[in-house]
Amino acid sequence: MHQHVTITTTTGDHSVAEQIAADLVDRRLVACAQIGGPIRSVYRWEGTVEFTEEIVLHLKTTAEQVDAVKQVIAKLHPYDVPEVIVTPIIDGSAEYLKWIDDQTRPA
Structure with a gap:
């Protein structure tokens, strides 16, 4: 298992x-890919505190796909510095984790 x-x-x-x-x-x-929001983000950008409405994406995948996912996000994302945070899934239902494996392997 991945x-x-x-x-x-x-x-x-x-x-x-x-x-x-x-x-x-x-x-x-x-x-x-789960799309949620809008959410309200507060952050400092170029010396100014910004308040922005954003849409959040939670992407379920395997560790082997992380680099490829990051490349696609960098290519398609309009931000200069897009957020990309990778969080390990430490546990879950065996059926769901197998489904992730099945969906992320080549067809």
Whole structure:
């Protein structure tokens, strides 16, 4: 069994979130992309505190796919520095984790 992860990213545009999600699922790089929001993000950018409405994506995949997922996000994401946070899934239902494996292997 593979090591499973959730990758989180945010974007300011719902259509960009859907494009990233669809591309990653279509390429079998992630098994599932959950799109949520809007959320309110507060952060410092270029010396100014910013308040931004964003859309959040939670991407379920395997550790082996992380680098490829990061490349796709970098290519499709409009931000200069897109959020990409990888969190290990330490446990889950065996059936769901197997489903992630099945969905992220080449067709």
